[in-house]
Amino acid sequence: MDRLCRSLPSKSHRDLWKRKVEQVAEEAESLKQSLDKHSLRNQKRLMEAKERAELLGRANGQSHVLRIFNEEEQAMQSCRNSARMLEEASSTGETILSAMSGSRERLKKAHRKALDVLNTVGLSNSVLRLIERRHRVDNWIKYAGMVLTLVIVFIIWRRS
Incomplete structure (x- = not known):
C-alpha cells in the first residue's frame, strides 16, 4: 500500500x-x-x-x-x-x-480532455465560471419555487 x-x-x-x-x-x-x-x-x-x-x-x-x-x-x-x-x-x-x-x-x-475540448470550442474559463454560476442560481430558483409551491398548497389545503 x-x-x-x-x-x-x-x-x-x-x-x-x-x-x-x-x-x-x-x-x-x-x-x-x-x-x-x-x-x-x-x-x-x-x-x-x-x-x-x-x-x-x-x-x-x-x-x-x-x-x-x-x-x-x-x-x-x-x-x-x-x-x-x-x-x-x-x-x-x-x-x-x-x-x-x-x-x-x-x-x-x-477532466483534462474535457477542458481541452472546451478550449478548442472557444469557451474560456470566465465563460465556464459564468455557466456554473448561472447553474447555481437556477438551482436556487428551482428550490425556492418548490418551497413556495408547497407553502401555497399547504395554505390552500388548510383553508378548505
Missing part, C-alpha cells in the same frame, strides 16, 4: 494517503500484538488445564478435563480464524486503494 501511495502525483494527496496507510499499519500492529497476547494467555490456560487434567485425572476421571481442553482448543481456533480474517481485510484494503488510485488517474485524464 505504501508503494501505491508513492505513485500519486500530488504531494498533498500522497501525504494524506501516506498518513492513512500509517494509521492502518499501526492499527494492524496493535491488533496483532493484542492477538499475540491473547494467544499467549490461551496457551498458558491450556497448559494449566493440562496440568489440572493430570491432577484431576488421577482422582476423578477425565470427562470434565476433556471438556475444558476442548473449549480451550476452540478458543485457539477462533484466534487463528481472527488472524486470517485480519490478513484478508488488509489485502482487501490494499486492493481498494489501488483501484481508487487507478480511478483517480482516469478521472484526471477525462
